[in-house]
Every structure is written in C-alpha cells, then in structure tokens.
Amino acid sequence: MEKPIRTILKEGRFNVNGSLWLEHEGQRFFGPGPVELLERIAETGSIKQAAKAMGMSYKKAWDLINNLNKMGAQPFVHTATGGEKGGGSTISDEARQLIAYHRQLRERFRQFLEQESNRLKQ
C-alpha cells in the first residue's frame, strides 16, 4: 500500500459492512432471517404468528422451516397437529444451540468488521 487508504478517500464516516450465512453444498440455508423465525416460533408457539410478526408469508415460513429441518441431524422445528389448542410448534434444543452458535458467529463477524473499519481510519 503506497498511502494509507484514508488519504485517498474524502472526509467522512467510512466503514466496512457485510452479511454472512451458512451454506450446505453451496446453497444458503441459514442466516438472520431463519434465526429470527426460530426465535419467534419459540416465543409464540406458532409458525403463523411468527411469520406474521416478520411480515413473511406463511408459505415462505414453511419453506424456510422445511429446508432447515432437512439440514439437521434431527428436525429443528416440531409441529403438533390437533389437540385442544389445535396443535402448536416448538423448537428443539438443537435449534437453540444453532441460534447460540449463530450469535457467536455474528459476534466474531462484528469484530472482523470493526477491525476492518478501524483499519480504514489509519
């Protein structure tokens, strides 16, 4: 590098940003969207309510869940049908672990972005 990068940029707040996701065989299947969906299913016990809260169609939510369930050694979302309350959905312990992993991954990514953004100021 001939000059510090900040000298070739104008004044102002510059930063590095990005997005991150998990892939299986090159296909994206997990990121902030599915995480939020899982968390809301855990909160509400309802895929319909979780989808609604995210402004997501019921079909899209089911597509995400079906895809996600296929990625697990065991399904991440369980749905009971019938019964007094007309069913209800829960997430597995493994789903909670996947959410925790994702939180840690995001934190490491945040640190990477912070480090790179600081580098721009040097």
Added chain:
Amino acid sequence: MEKPIRTILKEGRFNVNGSLWLEHEGQRFFGPGPVELLERIAETGSIKQAAKAMGMSYKKAWDLINNLNKMGAQPFVHTATGGEKGGGSTISDEARQLIAYHRQLRERFRQFLEQESNRLKQ
C-alpha cells in the same frame, strides 16, 4: 456450546459464506461490482465497453462511477471528451490503490470464512 455444531447438522459439506462492501455514512458504495468496473475501464479505456462486458447498462455504470468519484479525495475515473479517438477513460493511481486495498480486504475475509467453515467441522 453443549455439543460440537457438526453433531446437530446432517452429513455433508457445510460452510460459512458472506459478502462484504464499503459504506460511506451508511450507504454502500464499493464492492466487487465497482472493482470489476474499474478494472475493465483500465483495460479497455472505455466506460461503454466496460459496462457491456459486465452486462451492465451504460447508465448504471455512470451512476456507479459518479458515486465512486464523489467518495475520493480526488476522482477515481477520468474521462476525456473529444480528441482524435473521441475521448477515453482512465483510472487514477488512487483507483489502483483502492483496488489493491480491496483485494487484500477480500483475502482477509476469505481467511475469516475459511476459519469459520473449519470450525463447523470440529
């Protein structure tokens, strides 16, 4: 983490992937697209040809360049009008430096993604 993350995922090739860009005041202005555009302008001396090679409209290319030029302490792309060859565009030394910086940034990001993908296998 209770269990290694790989034990809750099915068998197969899992990896972490992502994208990265530069922002000014929260607005994205630089990433792989603008880098390729700059490189192709350097090769061809022509914004029109550079845009065409990328399947990008001439207008979109100009929008990217005008936006990019505003981010520099000096403009990154110079366009001469008229003359024997009817003008031609060149990129500045600072543009070359920005490209070099971006290459290094991508390499650091590649390492981050590799590290995270390896972590999934542990």
